[in-house]
Amino acid sequence: MAVLRLTRSSSGPRLTEFICVLLLVLVSVASASRDVVPGSNETWGNPARATQDDPHHQTNSTGHKKAFPVLSFHYEEVKKPLEISLWILLALLMKLGFHIIPRVSNVVPESCLLIFVGLLVGGIIKAIGGEAPGLDAKLFFYYLLPPIILDAGYFLPIRPFTENLGTILVFAVVGTLWNAFFIGGMMYGVVDLLSCLLFGSIISAVDPVAVLAVFEEIHINELLHILVFGESLLNDAVTVVLYHLFKEFAHAGTVTVADAFLGVVCFFVVSLGGIMVGAIYGILGAFTSRFTAHTRVIEPLFVFLYSYMAYLSAEVFHLSGIMSLIACGVVMRPYVEANISHKSYTTIKYFLKMWSSVSETLIFIFLGVSTVAGPHAWNWTFVIVTVILCLVSRVLGVIGLTYIINKFRIVKLTKKDQFIVAYGGLRGAIAFSLGFLLTDSDMKNLFLTAIITVIFFTVFVQGMTIRPLVELLAVKKKKESKGSINEEIHTQFLDHLLTGIEDICGHYGHHHWKDKLNRFNKAYVKRWLIRGERSTEPQLISFYNKMEMKQAMMLVESGSAAKLPTIVSSVSMQNIQTKGPARRRAIPSISKSREEEIRKILRANLQKTRQRLRSYSRHDLLIDPFEDVSEVRFRKQRVEMERRVSFNSDCDMSHYLTVPAKSQETPPVRKVCFESEHQIYTYDDSESPRGSAQASRPHPSSPDAVSLLDESPQRPSQRGALRTRGDAEVRAKAPDDKEEQDQLKLSRCLSDPGPKKDEEEDGSFLS
Amino acid sequence: MGALQSSPGQPEYIDLAEKTGFSFEQIGVLHKRFKQLSHNETTLRRDHFNEIPDLACNPIRAQIIEAFFDRRNYRQNGEGTVDEIGFEEFLVVMSHFRPPSLNMTDEQRESVRKEKLRFLFNMHDTDNDGTITLEEYRHVVEELLSRSGALGKETAKSIADAAMLEVASISMGHMEPDEFYEGITFEHFLKLLAGFEIESKMNIRFLNMDTTTLCK
Numbered sequence: 016m017a018v019l020r021l022t023r024s025s026s027g028p029r030l031t032e033f034i035c036v037l038l039l040v041l042v043s044v045a046s047a048s049r050d051v052v053p054g055s056n057e058t059w060g061n062p063a064r065a066t067q068d069d070p071h072h073q074t075n076s077t078g079h080k081k082a083f084p085v086l087s088f089h090y091e092e093v094k095k096p097l098e099i100s101l102w103i104l105l106a107l108l109m110k111l112g113f114h115i116i117p118r119v120s121n122v123v124p125e126s127c128l129l130i131f132v133g134l135l136v137g138g139i140i141k142a143i144g145g146e147a148p149g150l151d152a153k154l155f156f157y158y159l160l161p162p163i164i165l166d167a168g169y170f171l172p173i174r175p176f177t178e179n180l181g182t183i184l185v186f187a188v189v190g191t192l193w194n195a196f197f198i199g200g201m202m203y204g205v206v207d208l209l210s211c212l213l214f215g216s217i218i219s220a221v222d223p224v225a226v227l228a229v230f231e232e233i234h235i236n237e238l239l240h241i242l243v244f245g246e247s248l249l250n251d252a253v254t255v256v257l258y259h260l261f262k263e264f265a266h267a268g269t270v271t272v273a274d275a276f277l278g279v280v281c282f283f284v285v286s287l288g289g290i291m292v293g294a295i296y297g298i299l300g301a302f303t304s305r306f307t308a309h310t311r312v313i314e315p316l317f318v319f320l321y322s323y324m325a326y327l328s329a330e331v332f333h334l335s336g337i338m339s340l341i342a343c344g345v346v347m348r349p350y351v352e353a354n355i356s357h358k359s360y361t362t363i364k365y366f367l368k369m370w371s372s373v374s375e376t377l378i379f380i381f382l383g384v385s386t387v388a389g390p391h392a393w394n395w396t397f398v399i400v401t402v403i404l405c406l407v408s409r410v411l412g413v414i415g416l417t418y419i420i421n422k423f424r425i426v427k428l429t430k431k432d433q434f435i436v437a438y439g440g441l442r443g444a445i446a447f448s449l450g451f452l453l454t455d456s457d458m459k460n461l462f463l464t465a466i467i468t469v470i471f472f473t474v475f476v477q478g479m480t481i482r483p484l485v486e487l488l489a490v491k492k493k494k495e496s497k498g499s500i501n502e503e504i505h506t507q508f509l510d511h512l513l514t515g516i517e518d519i520c521g522h523y524g525h526h527h528w529k530d531k532l533n534r535f536n537k538a539y540v541k542r543w544l545i546r547g548e549r550s551t552e553p554q555l556i557s558f559y560n561k562m563e564m565k566q567a568m569m570l571v572e573s574g575s576a577a578k579l580p581t582i583v584s585s586v587s588m589q590n591i592q593t594k595g596p597a598r599r600r601a602i603p604s605i606s607k608s609r610e611e612e613i614r615k616i617l618r619a620n621l622q623k624t625r626q627r628l629r630s631y632s633r634h635d636l637l638i639d640p641f642e643d644v645s646e647v648r649f650r651k652q653r654v655e656m657e658r659r660v661s662f663n664s665d666c667d668m669s670h671y672l673t674v675p676a677k678s679q680e681t682p683p684v685r686k687v688c689f690e691s692e693h694q695i696y697t698y699d700d701s702e703s704p705r706g707s708a709q710a711s712r713p714h715p716s717s718p719d720a721v722s723l724l725d726e727s728p729q730r731p732s733q734r735g736a737l738r739t740r741g742d743a744e745v746r747a748k749a750p751d752d753k754e755e756q757d758q759l760k761l762s763r764c765l766s767d768p769g770p771k772k773d774e775e776e777d778g779s780f781l782s
Numbered sequence: 783m784g785a786l787q788s789s790p791g792q793p794e795y796i797d798l799a800e801k802t803g804f805s806f807e808q809i810g811v812l813h814k815r816f817k818q819l820s821h822n823e824t825t826l827r828r829d830h831f832n833e834i835p836d837l838a839c840n841p842i843r844a845q846i847i848e849a850f851f852d853r854r855n856y857r858q859n860g861e862g863t864v865d866e867i868g869f870e871e872f873l874v875v876m877s878h879f880r881p882p883s884l885n886m887t888d889e890q891r892e893s894v895r896k897e898k899l900r901f902l903f904n905m906h907d908t909d910n911d912g913t914i915t916l917e918e919y920r921h922v923v924e925e926l927l928s929r930s931g932a933l934g935k936e937t938a939k940s941i942a943d944a945a946m947l948e949v950a951s952i953s954m955g956h957m958e959p960d961e962f963y964e965g966i967t968f969e970h971f972l973k974l975l976a977g978f979e980i981e982s983k984m985n986i987r988f989l990n991m992d993t994t995t996l997c998k
Contacts, residue, residue, distance in 0.1 A: 426982045500941065505978065509984060511840055514840060515840045515842065516876070516986055518836035518840070520812070520815060520876070559940075
């Protein structure tokens with residue numbers, strides 16, 4: 016974004032930036048203050064109309080025909096959309112501005128800067144005398160919050176989340192309850208108990224927006240990130256229940272045991288109901304995406320709308336909207352991603368990131384503005400005690416719970432981890448909005464002030480200091496994963512291994528149930544929700560295809576001559592394949608004249624071969640094979656290949672490694688490639704009859720020659736393996752007393768669906 | 783190991799506990815499972831493992847079972863395979879999956895890592911020659927994909943080839959066109975999975991309570 020600008024060290028762009036920004040601020044201020052001014056205009060305008068003919072007024076009451084207005088000012092009609100756009104534009108320009116100034120953005124997290132800007136704008140508006148718009152709770156909960164949560168939920172890393180689910184739930188539920196009751200209980204004395212508990216329940220919840228904003232910049236390791244973030248998402252159910260419970264009873268004045276029991280029941284209803292609603296919409300979304308093959312353009316919309324519906328439906332019943340949204344995203348994602356096109360996937364990703372970014376920015380700015388705008392009841396003791404209590408209860412809660420949790424965890428949480436978890440308990444806009452929704456006015460201002468102070472403290476102080484603390488404590492950072500195929504293989508392998516060991520051990524643990532769920536998913540669910548043959552694709556293959564696709568695209572983007580960034584070595588397939596010299600075999604000797612004949616034939620065929628083959632290589636693109644890089648094509652090719660492979664097996668042609676099927680004891684044929692050039696061959700159906708004829712021919716004694724013979728029928732099946740990567744097609748290692756050149760020609764010739772007579776000749780010579 | 787006592791005494795367990803690091807309760811539970819699997823005989827054979835119904839749908843079942851009979855996993859620097867194992871060997875193989883304890887020095891953690899990776903390596907290296915060749919690696923991937931039919935075989939080859947390419951690139955860096963990469967040695971394997979954090983992943987929870995009555 017602003018990276019290019021950083022190279023220019025002149026202050027020129029910065030100056031224009033600031034002027035631009037200032038201009039915008041002024042316009043937005045002016046638009047906001049318009050709220051006040053037009054009111055007075057009206058009152059003045061009416062008496063004026065009676066006294067004089069105002070040529071700019073549109074009324075014709077006096078019957079006087081006025082001149083046609085060529086240019087007029089109709090601000091009122093476009094006021095609302097214009098203001099909204101101006102606010103969003105302001106927010107984005109601010110964000111842009113921060114990244115131009117690297118010094119500041121390294122020290123201060125973006126959220127702090129945005130709140131600061133909000134404070135400024137609010138201050139300016141107030142100075143002018145206008146009404147600063149506060150953070151409307153409805154606006155927040157229905158428009159600003161869902162994109163952020165959906166972005167978080169859709170891209171939630173499932174594996175670490177489910178592995179740590181127990182820990183996350185304990186922190187979310189028990190931790191939040193502890194916080195609420197501790198703070199509420201300790202505040203008793205200021206106001207009545209129930210109001211205190213209500214206040215406690217509002218202030219106790221860790222806020223996902225703030226956590227995301229701060230943690231995203233510090234890049235800590237996955238475990239800690241998912242612990243704090245997961246907690247902030249899942250504590251919504253507890254917050255909703257406690258908030259409604261205490262709000263109801265703050266008026267009643269007393270809480271009986273029955274009410275408490277109902278509260279517990281309500282908790283389960285809220286959380287499980289929310290998840291269920293989300294899951295239903297997720298499955299609906301996945302099912303819908305199965306049929307969108309012909310209308311690719313609207314695919315992203317389905318994802319967004321179904322998720323938003325899930326959120327709203329949960330809110331209708333006062334269920335936990337956040338949990339519903341998360342459940343919808345998590346359930347929908349694997350199936351939708353298997354169905355939609357690559358472009359739709361990119362669209363979804365970028366739209367979600369865009370919306371969540373805008374939302375986050377707006378939330379923080381509005382928080383600043385509301386601070387200036389809102390009525391405050393400043394009570395030193397209340398505020399200071401609140402802040403201290405928040406910190407204390409968080410620390411105590413984390414330490415206590417970790418002590419219990421560590422008894423059940425395999426990988427224990429260290430003291431450093433505990434510190435980060437405790438320190439990352441940031442409060443944010445959700446607490447503020449919930450406070451805003453309170454209707455009790457005298458308590459409300461007191462609470463709001465305290466809430467805002469806590470938010471400011473956590474975001475500014477904790478947000479700013481967490482990065483140096485992470486460096487100081489040398490907390491493990493997020494490791495850069497390069498999508499290694501080896502790691503993926505071993506992840507799968509380890510999953511199966513651990514499941515197997517658990518079965519041998521005899522107790523049904525974590526892995527056993529995960530495996531059962533996977534099998535159920537594969538057997539039943541995928542069939543319904545994923546279109547076409549992808550429903551049976553194992554995860555390893557999907558991962559591999561994704562990687563391939565990525566590398567192919569990288570290759571296309573970087574141009575043919577450029578080196579692929581991932582390949583830092585010159586290792587290619589030929590280095591891995593076993594070489595013939597290591598396996599010496601006896602070969603029949605041929606007369607010189609015979610050799611010459613063969614060479615001539617091979618040379619002739621080679622030319623024909625060359626003309627017919629399309630070739631490409633990973634290292635230098637000769638002909639561009641990527642003209643239609645699309646998954647459809649890949650899949651079609653794979654389907655073709657599968658068809659051919661099965662067709663070949665029908666013709667009694669053996670696969671590469673299925674040795675037992677044939678009678679002779681040929682070792683698996685090793686092939687070596689001679690250069691980095693690889694070839695895709697066009698498949699020629701006509702040779703299968705030839706192939707079977709070959710197979711029935713008597714095999715000579717030499718195992719190597721036999722292997723050569725076996726090559727030609729097998730080659731068609733390989734040919735089907737159209738791989739648009741640069742990996743070598745393995746070739747047969749010819750007997751080593753032939754020259755390299757001959758071997759090259761021989762293998763190429765054998766691979767060529769040449770005229771029949773040549774192969775017969777080859778056959779006869781070899782036998 | 784001699785005849786299993788019907789009421790296992792402490793001295794037996796002390797020896798095993800020291801060797802494998804399990805607690806007495808855990809050894810008792812595993813002993814019960816051992817007897818259940820072996821139908822109260824003193825040794826386990828491969829067909830005993832094949833009888834476990836839950837294991838039947840595991841794609842790498844054969845390799846897991848083989849690992850129990852592989853002498854390289856008995857921590858005695860042996861080689862080759864055996865046909866039957868006693869309780870001690872069973873326990874030693876199981877101890878590879880014990881989670882590392884909380885307070886461990888970095889060296890201890892490193893040695894636990896090496897041990898677990900060694901176990902994995904032995905599982906892949908079926909011919910005991912100290913390297914994982916392309917063939918063996920292909921076999922591994924094929925087994926993983928063994929439920930995908932003919933399609934799986936072709937893709938398995940390509941996946942294994944790509945994986946091998948990656949290992950070679952990481953370990954060897956630059957290779958001349960006519961150099962040959964023999965196979966993945968243990969050092970390369972360590973380097974390959976350096977970021978994998980296997981000491982936190984390759985663990986199962988060994989309970990102190992006996993749940994074997996609930997499982998088959």
